Amino acid sequence: MGTVRILRVYEEPEAGEYRVLVDRLWPRGVSKSKVDLWLKEIAPSTAVRSAFDHVAERFEAFEDDYTQELSHNPEVPRLHELIAAHEKLVLLYGAKDPLQNQAAVLLNFLNTTS
Numbered sequence: 001m002g003t004v005r006i007l008r009v010y011e012e013p014e015a016g017e018y019r020v021l022v023d024r025l026w027p028r029g030v031s032k033s034k035v036d037l038w039l040k041e042i043a044p045s046t047a048v049r050s051a052f053d054h055v056a057e058r059f060e061a062f063e064d065d066y067t068q069e070l071s072h073n074p075e076v077p078r079l080h081e082l083i084a085a086h087e088k089l090v091l092l093y094g095a096k097d098p099l100q101n102q103a104a105v106l107l108n109f110l111n112t113t114s
Helices: 046-052 056-070 076-085 102-113
Strands: 003-008 018-021 088-093
Touching (some): 088 102
Parallel strands (some): 003 088, 018 088
């Protein structure tokens, strides 16, 4: 099984990393060549994302809601397959906060359910 980390889509990945964008919306100003796969179906639903709206006080509720969605998301097994197939995989996100974003929640979910 490969290693997985998160990285803001505007930052440079390490050499050899398979880059998976986990945002529902394509980030502004990002070339498609910066991403190997756009897995928007694993991103939080529009309702959950909008309720959070990147307000720090709402992150705990967002984390709970998104984790609940992930527990029923049919793309999670596909992501596990991608992780197994790549030595290094990076989950890309567009949010400014490196701690309170969907990629951080997704990585925590993957680490606790694998």
